[in-house]
Every structure is written in structure tokens, then in C-alpha cells.
Amino acid sequence: MAYSYSKWKLHRTVDRSPPEQPYPGVSILKPLTGVDPNLFSNLETFFTLDYPMYELLFCVENEHDPAVMLVNSLIHKHPHIDARLFTGGLRVGVNPKINNMQPAYLAAKYPLVLISDAGIRMRDDSLLDMVQHMRDDVAIVHQMPFVCDAEGFAAVYEKVFFGTAQARMYLGADFMGINCHVGMSSLVRRCALEEAGGLRAFADYLAEDYFMAKDIVSRGWKMRVSSLPALQNSGTRSVGALQARLRRWARLRIAMIPTTAMLEPLSECMPLGAGAAWAAGQLFGAEPLPFFLVHVLVWFLSDWLMLRSVQNGSPPFTKVQFLLGWVWSECCAPFVLAAALLSPEISYKKKPKERNVRIAAMCEPYLQTRFRC
Template sequence: MMPMVYTVYGFAIFFMIAWVCLWLIHIMALSYSKWKLHRTVDRSPPETPYPGVTILKPLTGTDLNLFSNLETFFTLDYPTYEICFCVETEHDAAVVVVNTLLHKYPHVDARLFTGGKHVGVNPKINNLQPGYLAAKYPLILISDAGIRMRDDTLLDMVQHMREDVAIVHQMPFAWDAEGFAAVYEKVFFGTAQARMYLGADLLGINCHTGMSSLVRRCALEEAGGLQAFADYLAEDYFMAKAVMAAGWKMRVSSLPALQNTGARSVGGLQARLARWARLRIAMVPTTALLEPLTECMPLGAGAAWAAGHLFNAEPLPFFLVHVLVWFLSDWLMLRSVQNGSPPFTKVQFLLGWVWSECCAPFVLAAALISPEISWRTRSYRLDWGGHAHELKPLKTDPVAFRI
């Protein structure tokens, strides 16, 4: 009996420590967001000229928002930059959109590259390789097709690029849109994702997400260039890992990345989150054990059980208070990331939050049950450590998997 009692109390202590640690992360992330995000961008002329930036845009297919998203890159308030649009084939629908913008903004230094160059398994890197090799400037901004930019975003990112910093990336968020899928997307990226992202940045943990990332080309070349990461699907994580191992630092900019894909759906977002979970599990297997403890419902249930054993607390009231305070904390976090009230009511936030929190354990379970990764029109298998192997093409509309 005694070993069993010790085991129960051991698990109870473990859950309480995890619960306290997560609440410390809540407090740190919320406080950090108030200081870090949406700081005023300095538009005054610098003492030394800003370095030139090459913007690499990987494109596959088109949607209702692609034209307006890409147009924001032609109107950036930054002195010296070029845009390299990279499209897999010359018959892709995105080519028409790019050519229309090139004609509309002839004064902007922008070029179109088609065909890609095969250097590994990762289709994004294969697509980007010609643009990367032709880049003229020392800073490289890799920006996915669905990203929408404020005119001062690039300036903000460059101002975070200190002498010892090699990567400045934007925290993922979402552009305002209508519908429950848009609420779900904004709630997830503005609460659970933002909390862990800001906490990781504050603690110096690799949280690099490559949807909008400014990189020193010299640091990338030291690591072997863009093609050195072509055998990984999570090229952003391994890129940051290699750059930080060389002694460089990484920073999050003050303006979040505004994702604005044309086709929003609940199922599409959940498939995307499951794909990310599969990547995390392959890269860091302990994710499968520890990640559930970062979610409100599993952690609250475990902590309520632990509080009952350790402190004779009533589990149900403990759990309900835990959920309520977590909910209020997430509302404050979302307002901080949004820089004001979100574009939906508190009732809509409640529905989106409950859906997001309740679905999170099932998304992780789906990633564990089906480890095969579907990305764009292809499917992959991952080895432990993150190396990818392509299996067979999927018969799916490539727009659905456009980055």
C-alpha cells in the first residue's frame, strides 16, 4: 500500500507544480505582451542607412485575398527593398496575380521566378531557392502568401535587428474577418499560441515560426544556406536552431503577423494545427507527454484532482475557478495582442474559446494517431528528429494547402 500512496502523492505534486508553472507563464506572457507588442515604430531618419531587404514570397495557387495581401508589400514604408515572387510552375494561377501587380507598381523592384529548384524534400524551400540565390540584399524576409503587412511592419522588424541578432520574426496572429472560423482562428492565435510564443521568447526558447521571418543572409550562409534545411518540413525551427547554435540571437518583433487566407474553415484550421503538432512530436517527442499540460481543461482536471489529495480541496469548485480565471486571462491576452477590443462580441469570444480549448486535446490525439503529414498536394512521413520523406502526391486542390 505504501508504494501506491507515494505514487499517488508523487503524481499529485507533479500536477500542482505543472499548474503553478503554467500560471507563472500566464503572468509572464501577459506582462511581456504589454511591454513588447504594438510599440510605436520610429519613422525618423536613422544615423546610418537601413540595410536593403530581399522579400521572398512563396506562392502556390490563389484565393480571394491573395491580390490584396501581396499588394501590401508594394506599399511598404521602407527605403530599400526588393520582392522576389517564387511560383512552382509558370501555369500557376498566382502568376496572373503577380503580373498584374508588377504592371500596377512598375516603380517597385519586384521579380517573378517560376519553376523552383529541387534541393530537398521541402517544397517551400525548393520553390524559394531561385529567388534566394538571386537576392541582392543582406537581409532576407521570408513571408508566406497569406500574410498581410502594415506599411511600417518591415521597418519595425529591421529596427529589432541588433548587431547580435540574426532572426527577427513576427508572432502569428490573424487579420480581422467574419464568421465563426475567423473567431476560432483569432482566439487560438491570440490566446494559447500567443501565451506560449511570448513565454518562449522571454525565456530564450526556440519558438521560430517562419511565416514572416527576417534573417541575416550571412548567418544563414554560415549554416549552409537555405538548402541546408530542405530535408525538414519544419525548416523554420531547424534554421533558428542552427543560427542560435552559432551564437546569434533571435527576437520577436512588436507587430504580430496578420494571416489573411481567403478560405477560412474550422476543419482547415484544425488540420493545420494537427500538422504542426505532428511536426513538434517528431522534433521533440516529449511534446506528446507534456503538451496536454499546457491546455486549460486537462491541466485543470489534473490540478483539481491533485488539490483534493494534497489539500483536501473540493475538486469541482477548484476546476471551475481555474477555468474561469484562465478564461479571463485569455480575454486580457487577446486584447493585448489585438491592441484593443477584438472584432466580435464577448459571447462570440466565449463560444470560440470553449471550442478552441475543448478541441485542443483531440487535435493532439489526431496527430498521435495519424503521424502522416499532408501538406499542399503531397504527403510525408517524419523520422524522429524531423527529417522528412515524401510518400505520394495527394489528389487535392493545391489552394487548400497553400502556405
């Protein structure tokens, strides 16, 4: 289902012809913390967007952060782009990202707001594509997470995960109308966000993107995935860093939607194949091992097609590298979920101060997971 949907949904040709009515302006919020080797080139892609009217609002929590100098140099290099820098943030809750963005959000002047993480690299037509998906009844247009091409096993692992397991979940959920909103690159209609209380209304949630989408959609608005994926382009990649990130996401899912999270192993290749092989042996007398191997082979080939669809062509590595990355990704998935279950405390961005945070009203009383900011 996800593969068929991806062939229809992703990588459509962006219509660059002049519209009947002018496109609305977009305020782009860029929360930044620290500098990685690709940050300069990632940010510069926002200065070269093919869109008629937008502003760039950079948010840095600490005025001594090295990102300040980098942003100022880009503003000086592209004086024709409406860009401003906000430092210091404004504490409105426990979520450091919301606190960092709050002054820029209050100063934003356009009806559409794009929240874009520091590691995102934009194609010149990505914003235009997102705005074209913003119909009158749509309040959120978000990009499906994917990654830029890079070298090394960690890059293969990252691309395989986001191009197969993550893509299956994301596209399948969008097709069925399930909230799959990830806020790393998300265009929001400001009036709909203000109806929900603005950004500060979600400052007490660590998974602010999920609850923002849940609240806005509950008010009758719709949500769409754009046709161009979000290209994450971190300058430092490692297997451990990606697995730490996946564990953090798993802990959030367990806290927010525990009943669904408990069923996650049934969506993974190895546990599902083992269970299906046992069931086929019990019900039909089939040999479990050949059944399991055929199951894994079909899953592997399907994931190869899925990755090619998300990549819009051949991935930048060989089939042998894909096999190694795929086996590693699939074998690690159950252990990542188990680690999240055994250690439910969430560490967010390695902040030095630790606070126990309650996910709050929308999470229901049974959610007792402790959070560390």
C-alpha cells in the same frame, strides 16, 4: 508571464525618424501556390511598404499557376517597385517551399532576407519594425503569428487560438529564450544563413524554420520577436482547415521534440484544471468541482486580457462570441493532440506525389515519424 511580456513587447510605436546610418536593403521572398480571394490585396501590401530599399522576389513553382498572372498585374501596377517573378523552382531537397524559393534566394541582392508566406498581410511599417529589431548580434527577427479581422465562427476560432493559446506559447518561449521560430514571416541575416549553408541546407526538413533557427542560434547569433504580429489573412477560412493545420503542427512537434510534446496537455486549460482539481481534493480536501470551475473562470478571464493585448484593443466580436470560440478552442485542443499521436503521418500542402521522408540528422535516431510530401 506571457501577458506581462506582451504588454512590454507588442505594438510599440515604430520609430520613423531618419536613422544615423542608412537601413540595409531587404530581399523579400514570396513563395506562392495557387490563388485565394485575398491574395491580390495581401500581396499589394508589400508594394506599399514604408521602407527605403527593398526588392520583391515572387516564387511560383508552376509557370501555369494562376498566381503568375496576378503577380504580373501587380508588377505592372507598381512599376516603381523593384519586383521580379521566378517560376519553376530548383529541386535541392524534399521541402517544396525551399525548392520554390531557391532561384529567388540565389538572385537576392540585399544582406537581409524576409521569407513571407502568401497569406501574410503587412502593415506599411511592419518591415521597418523588423529591421529595427535586427541588432548587430541578432540574425533572425520573426513576427508572432496572428490573424486579420474577419467574420464568421471560423474567424473567431482562429483569432481566439492565435491570440490566446498560441500567443501564450510563443511569447513565453521567447521570454525564456526557447526556439519558437515560425517561418511565416521571418527576417534573416543572409551572412548568418550562408554560414549554415544557405537555404538549401534545410531542404530536407519539413520544419525548415525550426531547424534554421536552431542552427543559426547554435552559431552564437540571437533571435528576436518583432513588436508587430504577423497578420494572416487567408481568403478561405473553415474550422476543419484550421484543425487540420493544428494537427500538422502537432505532428511536427511530436517528431522534433517528443518529450516536450508529451507534456503539452499540462499547458491546456481543461486537462490541467481536472488534474489540479483532483490534486487539491487529495491534498487539501477541496471540493474538486468548485475548484475546477474557478480555475476555468480565471483562465478564461486571463485569456480575454491576453487577446486584447495581442489585438491591441477590443477584438472584433462580442464577449459571447469569444466565450463560444474559447470553449471550442480549449475543448478541441486535447483531441487535436490525440489525433496527431494516433496518426503521425504528415500531409504537406496536399501534393499529389507521396514520399516517405526522414527528418534527418538533427532529429536524433528515435524520430521514426513518416512524412508525406
